[in-house]
Amino acid sequence: MANTQAQDRRGLPSVDAVMRSAAARAAAERFGRSAAVDAVRQELAELRRNGLAVAEDDAAALALARLEAADAARLRRVYNLTGTVLHTNLGRAVVAETAIAAAAEAMRHAVALEYDLRAGRRGDRDDVLRDLLRELTGAADATVVNNNAAAVLLVLNTLAKGREAIVSRGELIEIGGAFRMPEIMSRAGARLVEVGTTNRTHLKDYVDALGPKTGAVLKVHPSNYRIEGFTAQVAAASLAPLTRRHGVQLIDDLGSGTLIDLAGFGLPHEPTVAQAVAAADLVTFSGDKLLGGPQAGFIVGRADLVARINKNPLKSALRIDKARLAALEATLKLYRDPDRLASRLPTLRLLTRRPDDIAAMASRLRPAMQERLGDGFTVDVVKCESEIGSGALPRQTIPSAGLAIRPIAARGAGRLLAGLAASLRRLPVPVIGRIANDGLILDLRCLDEEGAFLENLASLRAPAAYSVSRST
Ligand SMILES: *Cc1c(COP(=O)(O)O)cnc(C)c1O
Numbered sequence: 001m002a003n004t005q006a007q008d009r010r011g012l013p014s015v016d017a018v019m020r021s022a023a024a025r026a027a028a029e030r031f032g033r034s035a036a037v038d039a040v041r042q043e044l045a046e047l048r049r050n051g052l053a054v055a056e057d058d059a060a061a062l063a064l065a066r067l068e069a070a071d072a073a074r075l076r077r078v079y080n081l082t083g084t085v086l087h088t089n090l091g092r093a094v095v096a097e098t099a100i101a102a103a104a105e106a107m108r109h110a111v112a113l114e115y116d117l118r119a120g121r122r123g124d125r126d127d128v129l130r131d132l133l134r135e136l137t138g139a140a141d142a143t144v145v146n147n148n149a150a151a152v153l154l155v156l157n158t159l160a161k162g163r164e165a166i167v168s169r170g171e172l173i174e175i176g177g178a179f180r181m182p183e184i185m186s187r188a189g190a191r192l193v194e195v196g197t198t199n200r201t202h203l204k205d206y207v208d209a210l211g212p213k214t215g216a217v218l219k220v221h222p223s224n225y226r227i228e229g230f231t232a233q234v235a236a237a238s239l240a241p242l243t244r245r246h247g248v249q250l251i252d253d254l255g256s257g258t259l260i261d262l263a264g265f266g267l268p269h270e271p272t273v274a275q276a277v278a279a280a281d282l283v284t285f286s287g288d289k290l291l292g293g294p295q296a297g298f299i300v301g302r303a304d305l306v307a308r309i310n311k312n313p314l315k316s317a318l319r320i321d322k323a324r325l326a327a328l329e330a331t332l333k334l335y336r337d338p339d340r341l342a343s344r345l346p347t348l349r350l351l352t353r354r355p356d357d358i359a360a361m362a363s364r365l366r367p368a369m370q371e372r373l374g375d376g377f378t379v380d381v382v383k384c385e386s387e388i389g390s391g392a393l394p395r396q397t398i399p400s401a402g403l404a405i406r407p408i409a410a411r412g413a414g415r416l417l418a419g420l421a422a423s424l425r426r427l428p429v430p431v432i433g434r435i436a437n438d439g440l441i442l443d444l445r446c447l448d449e450e451g452a453f454l455e456n457l458a459s460l461r462a463p464a465a466y467s468v469s470r471s472t
Pocket of ligand 1: 224
């Protein structure tokens with residue numbers, strides 16, 4: 001450690017001396033002088049506590065690293081190699097380029113958000129999407145709120161506050177811990193009336209429950225689970241004549257919801273929003289699940305009911321901003337051209353990728369991964385199964401491919417795998433895989449940029465296997 005003029009008795013330079021160094025001046029330029037001085041002071045205090053002595057430049061470099069770490073974004077971009085395409089914890093849908101451009105443009109400028117350009121007076125935020133949603137769903141009217149949970153809350157609060165809402169026991173779902181149908185219902189002020197049993201509910205159960213206090217009948221897509229075996233549920237189309245006769249509203253919460261028949265893209269069939277609209281009075285669905293847009297919740301259906309929803313004071317508390325509205329408009333427009341949808345909408349493009357193409361990419365990446373990890377691990381190209389995620393078609397997986405990484409040492413393998421997963425998470429762009437079958441699986445379905453991915457691997461360090469072999 002170099003000696004300097006302004007050192008304390010433990011050999012540490014003064015704050016002033018450090019601030020005169022080139023590195024500290026650069027730090028002050030980037031982060032402001034007071035932040036730089038604070039960081040230098042903290043760094044020197046820590047060095048003093050640890051009994052360490054360093055030169056001015058080294059102290060400044062440490063302070064700069066401290067400032068950079070504090071300045072790093074908390075919302076980090078990651079590689080989603082979990083195999084779950086719409087992963088709620090990783091932000092669900094990756095949106096289309098046209099949607100990104102539209103959102104950026106809306107954020108950059110003033111926009112006619114609630115302004116009627118033709119008449120030159122106040123307009124309605126819902127006008128932005130109303131025609132598109134009518135066209136794509138066949139509904140008479142439509143509105144949009146923060147997310148689908150908000151859509152369900154708002155619909156129930158508008159139609160069933162202080163009244164009863166009838167739901168099948170087989171549809172009282174919880175999604176991701178935060179969304180529990182009975183709780184949403186009580187927050188909406190509706191009294192839950194459960195009918196049927198967990199596995200079987202019949203039309204007669206609904207008939208028996210309908211009465212003067214009924215506000216609505218709610219159908220809920222079971223989303224993230226399946227009841228198999230001896231089961232029965234009543235389809236919305238079979239409930240519609242009954243609810244109509246009783247003059248109560250039929251609500252269908254589709255959860256994911258899709259605007260097109262996925263079977264046409266080689267994916268499992270899921271009823272479309274248009275089919276649901278044909279039966280129910282109001283239909284709710286998400287913007288960032290299968291639809292492939294930003295987070296949002298749609299409410300589509302009868303015009304008189306949508307008008308009542310728009311008058312609910314909760315509506316403005318749950319509304320979305322101009323950036324998301326712009327992104328949604330651009331996303332929905334892509335559905336006007338189904339032939340090119342799979343190439344333009346990332347969610348559909350990723351879901352329809354051919355397993356052979358994914359396997360070919362895995363073969364190209366395998367040697368580089370093996371080289372980075374050294375001889376403590378095997379790296380193999382494997383077949384695996386992707387999931388759509390976000391509750392869409394939970395039991396149906398799509399064939400995919402990826403890399404399976406396994407430690408060679410049997411002893412301490414679990415710790416090595418966890419260490420490897422942690423090393424991948426520490427990369428400049430963290431890589432998130434999943435641990436299965438004694439290996440770390442990187443499902444490459446959602447990987448687009450091979451070159452950038454390889455560069456990102458440059459700093460990967462395999463967890464040390466020698467400590468394991470030494471302990472054996
Ligand atoms: C996902 C889901 C919701 C919640 O939707 P968000 O957009 O996440 O708020 C509600 N109902 C069902 C059936 C769902 O699958």
